[in-house]
Amino acid sequence: MAHSINLAVIPGDGIGQEVVAQGLKVLTAVLPQDVKLETKQYDLGAQRWHRTGETLPDAELEALRHHDAILLGAIGDPSVPSGVLERGLLLKLRFAFDHFVNLRPSKLFPNTATPLAGRPDIDFVVVREGTEGPYTGNGGSLRTGTPAEVATEVSVNTAYGVERVVRDAYERASSRPRKKLTLVHKNNVLVYAGHMWKNIFDKVGQEYPEVTTDYLHVDAATIFFVTQPERFDVIVTDNLFGDILTDLAAAVTGGIGLAASGNINPTGAFPSMFEPVHGSAPDIAGTGKADPTATILSVALLLRHLGHEAEAVRIEDAVSADLAERDGTFRSTDQIGDALAARVAG
């Protein structure tokens, strides 16, 4: 447990600013008096890019590296060409800080609207690989813009990268009551990467005889996400499949207003980064309609990562209680933040 937290804050774009403010409010409220919290804001995102053309200069990357953790709001704006900020900032951080465990819990909280009939019992966590797959930027285009264009995207997978994330997933599965781990891939088509994932999954599994394992193709997994989500406990999957599945998971568990995530480097060599799964939602930015709960739950993941388990649980319990008691009247971003800050302090 850290007795001081030196936190980097990247509010980013759109509602990022608003939700991060609430995350910090709750973080301040939950921390014991004797834990010193220092925060430093970093001005990164669409505005900075428009002003200076920079996405993430080396000096700032280096400065970020010396924090204990990073809290990020959201990155992206329609005024910036698609891909510039995602690849130049968000993914650059994930790759530079070797965030190979992209942790995304999915839980259907009480009194929360789900599009699914019958309200299944949902409580699983996706361990999405964060530094490989089709996210490495290994692609290109030839004769761009002509009728003879060829564009490629290369999914890069290494035994080193797959084994470490698979092992992390087994550890998590092993520490949960149900002890079940499902590998999701598409090894009947993506045979090279898919077979490597499956072989490593089976090999590492021998060290975890207490964990029940399962394999699903990604297309079949989406079916079970809506017809039988209660079957999942821990899921491990590649970067792209994890991206797709966690948005779907967020949707079935009440929407991306509640979905938290951690971009984790479990070795501690680099600061881990915590962010809501939702984007910058420019259409509602500044209206007070953004739900800060996903950011606040991301703060809980951050605290857990830094060893503050009790405080993490306090936040999660506060969110549960808050959702259970809400009566459907509109609450602004600020009001939700206030309510949760009051609960965790109390």
Added chain:
Amino acid sequence: MAHSINLAVIPGDGIGQEVVAQGLKVLTAVLPQDVKLETKQYDLGAQRWHRTGETLPDAELEALRHHDAILLGAIGDPSVPSGVLERGLLLKLRFAFDHFVNLRPSKLFPNTATPLAGRPDIDFVVVREGTEGPYTGNGGSLRTGTPAEVATEVSVNTAYGVERVVRDAYERASSRPRKKLTLVHKNNVLVYAGHMWKNIFDKVGQEYPEVTTDYLHVDAATIFFVTQPERFDVIVTDNLFGDILTDLAAAVTGGIGLAASGNINPTGAFPSMFEPVHGSAPDIAGTGKADPTATILSVALLLRHLGHEAEAVRIEDAVSADLAERDGTFRSTDQIGDALAARVAG
């Protein structure tokens, strides 16, 4: 409209045999007397592979080429290593016969169970690219099986391939009442392929001013599939995203027991192939529990493709009426086939 149909039938594995029998039953019942139907069965799939080691010999590929269309049940069995039959048979057919339009309609029929609360009005069609993307088999692995293994999968996209499928999707959107087309990709990360898709989508769109267009990242699309599926009319997307989205679409519209598909070469240069989206389901093979409706709806797509629009509509209407009137008592594969054959003949 063809006055004779020379059909190749590949029942394949597991429930493939059973459902194809019902598809043929309904096809025979719906065809006018003056249309001559000839069928030839091809023994391809897991059993053949076990017996001879062959997946799809050249002589059979050549023979298949001379049919007007192909009806396929399902391919795949747990006794065959993952990928062997998929790539050596199913995908080989799609690629050899240049099935660049993989057509997958999704409709929530009356009286059909959906996992979604509130029963949204779902009626869209996914035009999945069928001959490119990460399905081309362009990948490899180095130092296979060692801790230093590297495995790659290459998504190959050409302007030629993208433009023809995008154009087909615009044509379909233009002929539907709502005239709406959504491109799904992930152009904020897969920038080379994604930007090419988006540019071609925008360029071809200029020829279809009557079509309203929209773009969604694949992760966001999965959210709308469960929260707002009624927003979709026609969707065009790449091979892998289409694979994932159409299984999800099948799940929300009552399950893969109802999902039909066509692997179409719109130029007519090669026979098109029609198959249910579901797999071989070896766990229920031979029990009479398989629902042949997806195969029967695939026969409707087959008839439409060959110009028999009235017969296609007759089958679709029969399925609607049959589902509307069913009362929840169990019906075997055969009974469902009989009921639908009686309706289309009547």
